[in-house]
Amino acid sequence: MIRKNPAIFIFAVAILSLLLGITAGWQRIGWDIPVSNLAGDHGALMTGSFIGTLICLERSAACSNKWWKLLPVINGLSIVLFLLHLPQLAYIFLIAGSMGLLILMFSYYKSSSSFSYRIMLLGAFAWLTGNLVLFNQYSYPSAVKWWMLFLLWTILGERLELSRLLAAPNFKKRILYLIVFINITGVLLPFHLYGNELFAISLAGLSAWLLVFDAGCHAVRKPGQQGYISLWLIIGYIWLMITAAWLLFWPDAPYAYDGALHSFFAGFVLSMVFGHIPVIFPGIFRTNISLYHPVLSIAMILFQLSLALRITGDAVLHNEFRKWGAMINGISIILLFAVTAIIVVARLKRKKINSSDLI
Numbered sequence: 001m002i003r004k005n006p007a008i009f010i011f012a013v014a015i016l017s018l019l020l021g022i023t024a025g026w027q028r029i030g031w032d033i034p035v036s037n038l039a040g041d042h043g044a045l046m047t048g049s050f051i052g053t054l055i056c057l058e059r060s061a062a063c064s065n066k067w068w069k070l071l072p073v074i075n076g077l078s079i080v081l082f083l084l085h086l087p088q089l090a091y092i093f094l095i096a097g098s099m100g101l102l103i104l105m106f107s108y109y110k111s112s113s114s115f116s117y118r119i120m121l122l123g124a125f126a127w128l129t130g131n132l133v134l135f136n137q138y139s140y141p142s143a144v145k146w147w148m149l150f151l152l153w154t155i156l157g158e159r160l161e162l163s164r165l166l167a168a169p170n171f172k173k174r175i176l177y178l179i180v181f182i183n184i185t186g187v188l189l190p191f192h193l194y195g196n197e198l199f200a201i202s203l204a205g206l207s208a209w210l211l212v213f214d215a216g217c218h219a220v221r222k223p224g225q226q227g228y229i230s231l232w233l234i235i236g237y238i239w240l241m242i243t244a245a246w247l248l249f250w251p252d253a254p255y256a257y258d259g260a261l262h263s264f265f266a267g268f269v270l271s272m273v274f275g276h277i278p279v280i281f282p283g284i285f286r287t288n289i290s291l292y293h294p295v296l297s298i299a300m301i302l303f304q305l306s307l308a309l310r311i312t313g314d315a316v317l318h319n320e321f322r323k324w325g326a327m328i329n330g331i332s333i334i335l336l337f338a339v340t341a342i343i344v345v346a347r348l349k350r351k352k353i354n355s356s357d358l359i
Helices: 007-029 039-061 066-076 078-083 087-111 115-137 140-163 170-188 195-213 215-219 224-249 256-285 295-316 319-358
Strands: none
Touching (some): 007 039, 039 066, 039 078, 039 087, 039 115, 039 256, 087 115, 115 140, 115 170, 140 195, 195 215, 256 295, 256 319, 295 319
């Protein structure tokens, strides 16, 4: 039973991190939200305590060694320290979590030296680097590109793993290798040596590569869960292209930083999270139920439209668009998880009833 699975408690910690990260984001953009003042660590909450814990949970779930189950627990404990207003200690737990993920991904790579595990290994290294930079410098702008690499390469590795995207022909591989090389070069080079431009070009190139070669994008016309996932993938890759456009064409705009980061972390990353939940959830919780219901499409539309409103506000310097877009976007994220949880509970109950009827 799913309720007896300890992973559900870790998942609940991740959701708590999400809720606090959303309210911290509302505070940052100007809403007076009467919750713990965590606005300064909005980025670490969302990237590390929430998504980082989910990734640690997903990757440790498949391990036969039960000690790896502590990895998402250690990473998730960062939220407790953020709540206690001990950010430096919280960063240490995030560093420990990212270091653990790096070691775990190295063990995956040793057992199967595929490019998908190699790229996820590099992603774990990027996360650890970003966390160390934040701890040493307390500079989010210095850490954020490393976090972008972490999520970009983890998601790319997931797509390679799930879709076997590096099957023949060979030219497809060569293009991807070149994009990844430009990607890391853009991060390592300073902005005055065209690092920002190279990074943006690599994001645009990867977006185009995935839209063309990811078979998951070609199932959008299929009914049910398959078409739903495909739509999330396509929209996520488009947001990645929008991120590249911000960095390449409007880097000096007043809200360029906000526009680029939320196009990436909300538009690309969260679209990929929601698109992969029907694939990831059964593996983590050891259940084979379908997570799709047509009502999810309503929450998805609300998520995308509200994010578009916020990013439009960044582009046209309209603060009310930005504030209301952020507010509705956060609500839509909560709604997506809440509806998913209701679907899970309802279908587990139905499954239990159907099983008892067979006895």
